[in-house]
Amino acid sequence: MVAVIDYDAGNIKSVEKALSALGEPVVITRDRDAIWKADRIILPGVGAFGDAMEKLHTYGLVDVIKEVVKKNTPFLGICLGLQLLFETSEESPDVEGLGVLKGKIVRIPNKEGLKVPQIGWNSLRFPNKGRLFQGIAEEAYVYFVHSYYLQAQEPEIVTATTEYAAHIHASVEQGNVFACQFHPEKSSDVGLRILKNFLMV
16 A cells, blocks of 8 residues: 655645556555555655645654654655755755755756746656666656756765756655656656556565
8 A cells, every 4th residue: 555645735646546557555645644554655746845844744744754764664755745855945945854865955047948947858867776767768758847956965865867957866765765856657658667666666
């Protein structure tokens, strides 16, 4: 059973639909016990960093997220869910992230010919190929929607990168924690393979 954490951050239905297409039982929940007992956990989301952290605190989800990470339950952050796993974001400078991983979230710089937010398909490179990308060729395309991106403090946890006005850390892996800035649930067959790989870790 996969628990998809519901904290009013949107984009949950498409994650549920993708997992169901893979035949995986899913529960959408903010119940502490359901999250604690789940075999795998996904933190999805689109929206603002500060608002999202406020919701996680309001619903009492911060502690349980840190606890399940500590007990080695496979955990996947998607888009805003990736950003929340880190320490700080330029979007909400006074708000602390979950701090599960080390690094900061910064705004995509303005560059002629490129719009912010980035909305669309971009190819991946694998500096340290992680378990999410088994069976996926370098330069595979995935779908992004974001204005802010990750600069991880530890290069060895970065498993995928892309280029869009900056060198973007697009996916990370550390122990049982995985995260993608892009949306695997909206990335066609490549994205379904990434989710399937997560279900197998």
